[in-house]
Amino acid sequence: MDFGKYTWFVWTSYGVFALFVGGIIVATLRSAARTRRQLEALTDEQGRPK
Amino acid sequence: MLRFANPKKFLDLSGALLPWLWLGAIGLMGWGLYAALFATPADYQQGDSVRIMYIHVPSAWMASFIYGFMFIASVVGLVWKHPLADTAAKEAAPIGACFTAACLITGSLWGKPTWGTYWIWDARLTSVLVLFFLYLGYMGVWAAIEDRAKAARAAAILCVVGVINIPIIRFSVEWWDTLHQGPSVVRFENGKLAPSIDPSMLWPLLAVAVGCTLLFFALLFVRMRTDIARRRIRTLMTMKAAA
Numbered sequence: 136m137d138f139g140k141y142t143w144f145v146w147t148s149y150g151v152f153a154l155f156v157g158g159i160i161v162a163t164l165r166s167a168a169r170t171r172r173q174l175e176a177l178t179d180e181q182g183r184p185k
Numbered sequence: 186m187l188r189f190a191n192p193k194k195f196l197d198l199s200g201a202l203l204p205w206l207w208l209g210a211i212g213l214m215g216w217g218l219y220a221a222l223f224a225t226p227a228d229y230q231q232g233d234s235v236r237i238m239y240i241h242v243p244s245a246w247m248a249s250f251i252y253g254f255m256f257i258a259s260v261v262g263l264v265w266k267h268p269l270a271d272t273a274a275k276e277a278a279p280i281g282a283c284f285t286a287a288c289l290i291t292g293s294l295w296g297k298p299t300w301g302t303y304w305i306w307d308a309r310l311t312s313v314l315v316l317f318f319l320y321l322g323y324m325g326v327w328a329a330i331e332d333r334a335k336a337a338r339a340a341a342i343l344c345v346v347g348v349i350n351i352p353i354i355r356f357s358v359e360w361w362d363t364l365h366q367g368p369s370v371v372r373f374e375n376g377k378l379a380p381s382i383d384p385s386m387l388w389p390l391l392a393v394a395v396g397c398t399l400l401f402f403a404l405l406f407v408r409m410r411t412d413i414a415r416r417r418i419r420t421l422m423t424m425k426a427a428a
Contacts, residue, residue: 136223138233139233140232140298141234142233144294144295144297145222145233145234147294148240148241148291148295149218151287151294152291155283155287156287158283159279159283159404162279163408166411167408173414174417174418177418184424184425
């Protein structure tokens with residue numbers, strides 16, 4: 136999509152926004168998945184310590 | 186409200202709300218950003234550079250909103266010593282820092298074609314930069330102090346002191362002569378608060394803003410649940426080591 140003389144400014148802004156918002160989403164979900172795996176390794180299916 | 190602050194009840198409630206928060210955030214942000222780029226008209230003065238508004242303004246709103254949320258959580262943590270309040274404030278900070286950084290950089294990229302400069306030390310820009318440093322300082326305090334209770338107390342005090350910056354950000358464009366424009370999404374006109382931009386621009390802007398708010402709560406709940414799980418892991422490891 137071409138926004139004339141503003142093309143670079145518009146797309147760079149959306150790229151920066153995607154980087155920060157996407158970055159915090161990915162970091163949060165990865166950390167949650169890693170922690171869930173660690174907890175699963177220490178507990179049984181009912182959540183009791185192994 | 187405080188009865189939902191019980192960790193067990195929080196896990197149940199947040200688990201039920203999370204799918205709806207994700208769905209709402211993706212739907213609203215998806216539609217809002219699509220409309221911002223492809224459906225809304227260019228501004229009669231700023232041309233297509235106005236499209237930066239749809240990410241810059243919600244980022245700025247979120248930067249202040251999240252700090253306000255942290256302030257309330259910190260006060261609750263300090264006064265009622267509720268462990269979930271400290272967790273909420275701690276886990277909100279990185280999200281707030283990301284929105285503040287996005288606000289500063291997109292504002293800078295909007296400033297160049299509009300004002301002719303990427304940066305100027307005017308009251309609005311400087312106070313938002315101070316907010317970004319407050320977020321970093323808050324996270325730094327949590328990272329630097331090993332004892333959780335002491336870290337929570339020190340970080341909460343920093344957050345409470347730093348909240349003075351929020352009204353400064355809000356009113357900076359009215360108290361001082363700034364290059365940054367004054368409030369322009371809604372204005373008091375004839376004694377009534379009314380939108381000052383066309384609905385074709387207002388609705389996508391509100392959709393992105395509400396989407397960002399839902400995204401914040403989705404991320405916050407996931408991060409708080411992870412923190413609770415991490416504490417449980419530490420307890421289990423300690424029990425295992427002691428056995």
